[in-house]
Amino acid sequence: MQFKSGVITLIDKLEYNDEYAAEVTRHGKYDEHLEAQTPDITLVTCSDSRVLEKCLDDEIGKIFSIKNIGNRVMPNLGSIEYGTGFLKTPLLIILGHTGCGAIHASMSDISNEHTHVTKSLESIRPTAANIQKLIIRKGGIAGYMKEHLPNPDSHISEQDYLETLVTEANVDRQVDILLDDEPIRKLVYDGKLMIIGAIYDFKDIYSPRRGSIFIINVNGETDVNKLKVVDFLSDERLITDRMKRLLQY
Numbered sequence: 001m002q003f004k005s006g007v008i009t010l011i012d013k014l015e016y017n018d019e020y021a022a023e024v025t026r027h028g029k030y031d032e033h034l035e036a037q038t039p040d041i042t043l044v045t046c047s048d049s050r051v052l053e054k055c056l057d058d059e060i061g062k063i064f065s066i067k068n069i070g071n072r073v074m075p076n077l078g079s080i081e082y083g084t085g086f087l088k089t090p091l092l093i094i095l096g097h098t099g100c101g102a103i104h105a106s107m108s109d110i111s112n113e114h115t116h117v118t119k120s121l122e123s124i125r126p127t128a129a130n131i132q133k134l135i136i137r138k139g140g141i142a143g144y145m146k147e148h149l150p151n152p153d154s155h156i157s158e159q160d161y162l163e164t165l166v167t168e169a170n171v172d173r174q175v176d177i178l179l180d181d182e183p184i185r186k187l188v189y190d191g192k193l194m195i196i197g198a199i200y201d202f203k204d205i206y207s208p209r210r211g212s213i214f215i216i217n218v219n220g221e222t223d224v225n226k227l228k229v230v231d232f233l234s235d236e237r238l239i240t241d242r243m244k245r246l247l248q249y
Ligand SMILES: [Zn+2]
Pocket: 046, 047, 048, 069, 070, 071, 097, 099, 100, 101, 102, 103
């Protein structure tokens, strides 16, 4: 039969959707959201199926969500401006993640990949090259990793560690691009929008609590020690306790 697995998958998903719609209707979950949406986060994250919005909130109408491989800003700048400018979310989160295939691919030979996959990842390759050079300058990956491993029980390989450094650098780069965008920069300058760069970890690199989020960047600042004493954050233990990063420039 043609499209056999497509048909089987579709049946499976429609069965799921049947239960979902029954549940949503029974509990009136859309009752307050029929006329408009009022999300409180604009979220840019990776398309990876293991990174779920519900790690932040699973309520309907809370997260204005944008996904692409490698959580890149440029292909979706219009959507991001819509979330922050029109819907006025006070928070914009760029969420990278451990074990990211897009980061891995951007550090590999992908010349045989589909054209648009290659194109999509092209913007990450210079970041990967810069981090490799930085680590060479700092004396090599083995020594750097020994000094900067937040979870001592982690059994991460040097390659996975390097890819996590590039993941952080890629998030930093995306925050920089956002701050180069005039409407977004103005919102941040006026204190109406806070941009957070963060990493979603399910590989035990930052902590053994899989699915935790760690803050690596606030409004472009990447130095965790500086961030912990910043005026509007220093008293917020819930936030400062989550500030952790591997990469130091
Ligand atoms: Zn990914």
